[in-house]
Amino acid sequence: MYKYLFGPVPSRRLGISLGVDLLPFKTCSLNCIYCECKATTNLTLKRREWVPLQDVLSELEHYLVHNNPPDYVTLAGSGEPLLHTGAGKILSFLRDGLKGAKKVKSAVLTNGTLLFLPEVRSELVCADLVIPSLDAATTVSFKRINRPHPALDIHRIIEGLKIFCADFEGTVWLEVFIVPGINDTEKDLLALRDAIVYISPDLVQLNTLDRPGAVANIRPATREHLEYIVDFWNLPNVEIIARANTRKVKEAYLQDVESAILATITRRPCTLEDLVQILGLHPNEINKYLDVLESEKKIRVVQQQRGFFYEARE
Numbered sequence: 001m002y003k004y005l006f007g008p009v010p011s012r013r014l015g016i017s018l019g020v021d022l023l024p025f026k027t028c029s030l031n032c033i034y035c036e037c038k039a040t041t042n043l044t045l046k047r048r049e050w051v052p053l054q055d056v057l058s059e060l061e062h063y064l065v066h067n068n069p070p071d072y073v074t075l076a077g078s079g080e081p082l083l084h085t086g087a088g089k090i091l092s093f094l095r096d097g098l099k100g101a102k103k104v105k106s107a108v109l110t111n112g113t114l115l116f117l118p119e120v121r122s123e124l125v126c127a128d129l130v131i132p133s134l135d136a137a138t139t140v141s142f143k144r145i146n147r148p149h150p151a152l153d154i155h156r157i158i159e160g161l162k163i164f165c166a167d168f169e170g171t172v173w174l175e176v177f178i179v180p181g182i183n184d185t186e187k188d189l190l191a192l193r194d195a196i197v198y199i200s201p202d203l204v205q206l207n208t209l210d211r212p213g214a215v216a217n218i219r220p221a222t223r224e225h226l227e228y229i230v231d232f233w234n235l236p237n238v239e240i241i242a243r244a245n246t247r248k249v250k251e252a253y254l255q256d257v258e259s260a261i262l263a264t265i266t267r268r269p270c271t272l273e274d275l276v277q278i279l280g281l282h283p284n285e286i287n288k289y290l291d292v293l294e295s296e297k298k299i300r301v302v303q304q305q306r307g308f309f310y311e312a313r314e
C-alpha cells in the first residue's frame, strides 16, 4: 500500500494516470467553490517539503519497477502540488528514468497561482505536460469562484501564466472551469478571452462540475452553455472536456473497487469522506469510479445536512 501514490486511475484526459499526492489533506492556495476534494482547511502560500520527498521518490521507484507503466505520472491530489518544494526533483526523476523501469511521461495539475515566481516556473522544466487552471480574469470573479489566499492577485497570476507559457518547452493545456452564475457573465467571458489570448496556451479545455463541489447550490454548465462559450470566444484551440465514460479505459478500471463502493453505499448512503475513510482510497480515485457509476445510473447523489450523499439506485 502506497502512502503518496494513488490509482492508477482512468483519466479522461491522460489515459491511465498514476497520481502523486504531495500535500496533506487539504492544503491549497485556493478554496474553489467547485473543489471535488472539498473545502481547503489549510489556505496557504507557504512552499515547503510538505511530505518527505525521499519517501515519495522511493514509492515511485518501487511502483515503476514492479508495475506496467501508466500513460502519465501526475502530480495532483489534495491541493496545489507546486506548494511542495520537491516537485521539480520528482519531475526530473521521472524524466531521467531509472534502471529496471520504463520511462514514463509526467503531468502536473496546478492551479497556476504560484507561476509568477521564477523558482516555481523552474520546478516545471522537466514536465511533459502542465495543466494550469484559470477560472476568472477579474478580481471580483476570482474571489467568488476560487476564494484565494488574500495575498494572491489575479493579474499577477495571469502574468505568471504568460511568462510560463512563453518559456516552457513542454505542452500547456489551460483549464477553465465554468460554474453558471458565478464566472460566466459577458464581462467575465470577455476578460477570460483576453487573458487566454495573452497567455497563449497550446490548448484551452472548458470544464464544469461532475461531482458535488465544496459548497451547496452550485450546478454544472450544460453542454449547450459550454458550446455557447466556445462560439462566443471564437478562438482556434478551445475544447470541451466530455463527461467521463471512463470504463473504456479498462486497464485502470478495477471492477473490485467499483463493487466495494457499490456494496458500501448499498448498505447505507455515504459521503465522499465516508468512502475515503471506509475504503482507504484517495478521494480523487473514488471520484473516478463515482463518475462512471453515476453516468451508468447505478447511483445517485442526494443533498443532506451533512453534505452530498451517494446512494445506490434500486
Ligand code: SF4
Residues within 6 Å of the ligand: 028, 029, 030, 031, 032, 034, 035, 036, 037, 040, 077, 078, 079, 080, 111
Ligand atoms: S480545485 Fe484545485 S485549486 Fe481549487 S481548491 Fe481544489 S485543489 Fe485547490
